[in-house]
Amino acid sequence: MRGELEEIAAHLRGGGRLRAGEALDLYRHAPTHELGRLADAARAAKHPERIVTYIIDRNVNYTNVCVARCNFCAFYRPVGSGDGYVLGFDEIFAKIDETIEVGGVQLLLQGGHNPDLPLAWYEDLFRAVKHRYPTFRLHALSPPEVIHLSRLSQLPVRTVVERLIAAGLDSIPGGGAEILVDRVRRLLNCYGKATAGEWLDVMRAAHEAGLRTTATMMYGTVERPEERIEHLFRLRDLQDETGGFTAFIAWSYQPPHTELGGIEATGVDYLRTLAVARLVLDNFDNLQASWVTQGGKVGQLSLAFGANDMGSVMIEENVVRAAGAAYCMDEVEIVRNIENAGFVPKRRNMHYELLGDPIFRERPVPRMLELAVARTGELDAPPPEIARYPARSRAEKVRRTAR
Amino acid sequence: MAGDRESGPNRASLEAVAERLRAGGRLASGDAAVLAATPDLVALGALADDRRRALRGDRVTFVRVCEIDAVAGGAGQDRLPPRAGEVRLVGRPADIGAAVAETSRLRELAGPVPITGFALDDLVDLCRADAAAVREALGALREAGLARVAEARADAGDDPRWIELAVAEDLPVARLTVASADSDGLANARRIAAWGAAAASVRAFAPLPAVAGPRPSTGYDDLRRVALTRLVVDNIDSIQVDWRLYGPKLAQVALTFGADDVDAVSPIDALEHGWRRTPLEEITRNVSAAARVPIERNGRFEIGTARP
Numbered sequence: 264m265r266g267e268l269e270e271i272a273a274h275l276r277g278g279g280r281l282r283a284g285e286a287l288d289l290y291r292h293a294p295t296h297e298l299g300r301l302a303d304a305a306r307a308a309k310h311p312e313r314i315v316t317y318i319i320d321r322n323v324n325y326t327n328v329c330v331a332r333c334n335f336c337a338f339y340r341p342v343g344s345g346d347g348y349v350l351g352f353d354e355i356f357a358k359i360d361e362t363i364e365v366g367g368v369q370l371l372l373q374g375g376h377n378p379d380l381p382l383a384w385y386e387d388l389f390r391a392v393k394h395r396y397p398t399f400r401l402h403a404l405s406p407p408e409v410i411h412l413s414r415l416s417q418l419p420v421r422t423v424v425e426r427l428i429a430a431g432l433d434s435i436p437g438g439g440a441e442i443l444v445d446r447v448r449r450l451l452n453c454y455g456k457a458t459a460g461e462w463l464d465v466m467r468a469a470h471e472a473g474l475r476t477t478a479t480m481m482y483g484t485v486e487r488p489e490e491r492i493e494h495l496f497r498l499r500d501l502q503d504e505t506g507g508f509t510a511f512i513a514w515s516y517q518p519p520h521t522e523l524g525g526i527e528a529t530g531v532d533y534l535r536t537l538a539v540a541r542l543v544l545d546n547f548d549n550l551q552a553s554w555v556t557q558g559g560k561v562g563q564l565s566l567a568f569g570a571n572d573m574g575s576v577m578i579e580e581n582v583v584r585a586a587g588a589a590y591c592m593d594e595v596e597i598v599r600n601i602e603n604a605g606f607v608p609k610r611r612n613m614h615y616e617l618l619g620d621p622i623f624r625e626r627p628v629p630r631m632l633e634l635a636v637a638r639t640g641e642l643d644a645p646p647p648e649i650a651r652y653p654a655r656s657r658a659e660k661v662r663r664t665a666r
Numbered sequence: 667m668a669g670d671r672e673s674g675p676n677r678a679s680l681e682a683v684a685e686r687l688r689a690g691g692r693l694a695s696g697d698a699a700v701l702a703a704t705p706d707l708v709a710l711g712a713l714a715d716d717r718r719r720a721l722r723g724d725r726v727t728f729v730r731v732c733e734i735d736a737v738a739g740g741a742g743q744d745r746l747p748p749r750a751g752e753v754r755l756v757g758r759p760a761d762i763g764a765a766v767a768e769t770s771r772l773r774e775l776a777g778p779v780p781i782t783g784f785a786l787d788d789l790v791d792l793c794r795a796d797a798a799a800v801r802e803a804l805g806a807l808r809e810a811g812l813a814r815v816a817e818a819r820a821d822a823g824d825d826p827r828w829i830e831l832a833v834a835e836d837l838p839v840a841r842l843t844v845a846s847a848d849s850d851g852l853a854n855a856r857r858i859a860a861w862g863a864a865a866a867s868v869r870a871f872a873p874l875p876a877v878a879g880p881r882p883s884t885g886y887d888d889l890r891r892v893a894l895t896r897l898v899v900d901n902i903d904s905i906q907v908d909w910r911l912y913g914p915k916l917a918q919v920a921l922t923f924g925a926d927d928v929d930a931v932s933p934i935d936a937l938e939h940g941w942r943r944t945p946l947e948e949i950t951r952n953v954s955a956a957a958r959v960p961i962e963r964n965g966r967f968e969i970g971t972a973r974p
Contacts, residue, residue, distance in 0.1 A: 295922045295957075296712035303708060526948075529955045530915030531922060560885030560916045567707045567886075603884045605705035 268293050272301060281542050286492045290539045295531060302538035302569030309548055310571045315606035316549070316615060317597050319367040319622065320402070321578040323358055324637050325350045325388075329375025331407065331456040335441070335484055337520035338585040339375050343658030348638055349377065351646025352391055359396055362578060365629065366594070366622035368612055369400035371575065373438055373582075376411040376456065379659040382423065384652050385412065389431035401431055402613045405438030406465035407457040415655070421468045428472060434613045435469045437477040437512065443497045444490045451484055451523070463501050470507025475614055478508045478547075482536055483516040483528035491536065495543040502546045509615050510549035510572060513540055514556040520585060530561045534568045541569030549615055555580060558590050563600040572611075573597050579635040593631035594623050680704050684713055687897070698898050702852045707886055707893075714893035714924030721903070726921055726958040727969060728909070728928035728949050736768055736783060746775050749946070750933035752965030754816050755783030762792050762803040766810045773811035780813035780965035782840050786832060787822040789815070797831065804835040813966055814840040820857065820871065821849035826864035833867045840965065841870040841906060841929070847879025851891035855898040865901050869967045870927045872906040888916060889923045896924030909949065918952040927963075928953070 271285045281289075289298060328347040329339035340347040359370060370392075389401055404412075404427065412427075413420045424432075441451055443459035457465070469476050478498045482491050502508050513536055515528040528536075533553070541550050552570040554562025555577065562573070576594050592600070598621045601608040610618040622628055645662075654660045679700045686694065693701075704710055732750035734743075736757040746753060753776045759765035765784060772781055784807075793799035804815075815832055820842040829839050842865070844854055851873055858865055873895040874888055896905045904927035907920045917928060932945040953960035963969045 294712075294715075296708055296715060299708040300712070526951070529952050530919050531952075531956050533915075534919065558913070558915060559882075560888065561919060563885040564707075564889065564919060600884055604707075604886050 268297065272297070275301060275305070275542065280545060283489075283492055283496055286495065286539055286543050287489055289542065290488055290492065290535060293535075295535060298535055298538040299568045302541040303567055305541050305545065306550070306569050306571050313606050314609050314617070315566060315571055315573060315601045315604075316609050316611040316617070317573040317576065317594075317601070318369070318611050318613065319362070319365060319576045319578075319594060320369040320371055321358055321362040321367055321635075322371045322373075322575070322580045322582075323350070323355060324581045325355065325372060325374040326377040326380060327375050327581070327637070328377040328379070330378055331376045331411075331453065333441075333451055333453040333456065334522040335451055335453075335481070335516055335518075336582075336585075337517070338582040342378060342656045343662075349380065349645055349649060350637065352388060352648055354638075354646070355388065355392070356395060358579065359392065359399060361635075363396070363399070365576070365578065365631070366610070367576070367578065368398075368618070369402050369433070371436055372401060372403035373405055373408065373436060376408065378415065378655040379649070379652070381652050381655070382412050382416045382418070382426065384649075386426060386430040387648075387651075389427065393431035400433040400613055402434045402436055403427075403432055405436050406462045407439035407453075409435070409465050409469075410457050410461055420465055421472070424465070424468050424472050424474070428474065432474070434474050434509075435466070435476040437466075437479040437508075440479045440494070441481045442484070442486045442490055443480075443494045444486065447484070447486045447490055459497065463497060466501060466507065467505060470505035475507055475509045477510045477512060478502075479511070480513045480536075480540070481516055482513060483532070484523065484525070492539070492543070495540055499544055499546060502544070506546070508547055509613070510551055511540060511544050511547050512551040512553060512574065513537055514553040517556060530557060533557055533561060534564060537565055537570060538568045554592055555590055559592055559596065559600060562590075562592075563604055566601070566604045566606060572615075573601055573608075576631075577634060578631065579637070581637045584634065584636065591632060591634045594621055594628065595630060598623075677706075680706065680709060684709070687713055688716065692900070693897065698852060698856065698894065701897060702890070702894055707889060710893045710897075711889060711923040714896040715922055717896050718905070718924045718926050722926045724957070724959050725961050726926050726928065726953045726956075727904070727961050727963040727967070728931050728953070729963050729965060730931045730933040730945065731929065731965075732779075732933045733930075734768075734772065736765065743775070746772075746779070747933035749935055750779055751962060753779050753781045754965070755781070756816070758788045759784065759792070762789070762806065765789070765792075765803075766806045769807055769810040769812050776811070781811050782814045782816040782965045783807075783812055784816055785822075785843075786815050786818040786828055786839055790828050800828065800831060801835055804832055804837045808835065808837045812837060814838055817841050817843045818868070819843055819845045820854045820873075821846050826861040829861075829868065830864050838867045840868070840967075841872055842868055842902070843872045844875045845877060847875040847877060847883065849875070852894055852898070855895045859899050859901060862901055868902055870904040870906040870929075871895060871899055871902045872908060872929060874907060874912060876908070876911065885916060885919075888912065889920060892920045892925050893923045914948060914952050918956050921953065921956045921958055926958075 326349045413423045448454040518525045550570045551572045551574040552562045552565030598608045683697045730751045732753045736755040736759045818839045905925045906927040907917045907925040908930045910930040935944040950960045
């Protein structure tokens, strides 16, 4: 095996592209340090300036009501649940104000597949945000959400994407990819929300419409190693075709409080998966560290295993927290970790364009010692603007009639 | 794929050190500083991992510890977790008499499980650094049932004679620890290495601080310290990492950066989250996933069988 690994390493050093069998061999058999060395060299070839980027933004989940019912998700609530919520436009504006106060430049806006939020709700929200905050960016609606809107509105995906762009959508996050293999998606009960092909088709449509997007992988559920590798190669193929992906982010499944249950993949597995991703995804410029699932320490170690981006300051996070992980890193902490690893920290935007040095070195910024949540305290009545859109679910119709 | 990791004299120095270590040589004067200065964490980790493998193969030992507060005592406690491989008295006792009394009380409860306890520097301090008094105290503790002194703090003093005295009294120190988050990891390692054979009776060195400082360490800090310690300290068998304090993720990665012994695994197999989440399954799974062979040991470092 040693000889085979050396052959693969030589193949890579010669500028060759990794083949699926080679990637699987590396993942299964390469010593962890060898993987780290290869991935770090690949990272260095793309980013010889030793810059590690990060973005100041906020993860806002506009609703937790969802009909998809993925069995790995601890965040969603079924239609009619007393714990279900929809954020009002004013609440979202307040979150944007807080984000701008700490130097933030965008929202990562994702949510459940809520049947009572039609396409017009999203269009009105995006227009309202752009009207109040013209330079603020919306990195919003993962492919399954776009498909959900396509189904609700009975419009083609391309039309939905075009209408969302017209309303103010700036880029699409790569959520909902899980593992892009339909056998796995059926087992995770997420085949219905988007097949692997449908997920990729939304991204293809978005890229062709001029949007840049990210790609993700949630591993550690029921997939086999070769299915992780297949996922990476499907992303690499689409990137060869469109060049529209800005970055790749891998994170481990968080089992607590989910229907699927089980155990979380280990830290070593995360670093090995990340390193293999860096080697397979030779046409992706950027790989993010997932400190939100791995914690700050292993998150920082990602920088030695192929990552060149520390992701987002995040400010708020609800989905991973619902599954029990509650790590927090504000800008000061992210910058400290980047510099401690021997890199130069730079703020970026969603297109990975450099915005400058750490904002806290330019002006005072409040420290953030824990991530905010979508809502605190008792759930209020639904926001008033909801009444402007027709209810679709029986539960929502009954609720409105009762009021 | 040209790397940016390091170039020029630093890279050449690191490679020279690596070449010497791979050839079976020892660190030369100045080598530790080269290792400490390299930004190439993975290269440093690979060297430490090679050293660990040469010393210990792929075995990773772990111990399930039941801690009892030496100050508050375990009054009212009528049994101990049956899965514990070590009962450890922690904290500074009021005096030697209290330490002996608490050890005696635990002896019956612990049965065959080794009792360890106390920090050697605390015991020395309680005896006002009087060698005869220390000798007498160690003898009394041994008679009361103590199997080993739980720890000697590597950053609390620079005098290994107390460790030798403990060996002479047949109450050896189980492990060296680091108390202060501010102490210099390389300086600690160099000091311990300089003790030579005097430290050889100590079975493990836990180089990561037992108490977090006001500014938490980073992953790079922790792994650099573990790797450097493995490379510099050649007079102690095992480099240890604390499962409870540093968490499964960091501790597991540390097993690929030179550590080979895991302390403070919980002895309580709570089943409310299913058997796969029990401490034994968790440690076994993590060690195996790091491509190591997990072996449970007890507080005397007596090992059981390898776990599948």
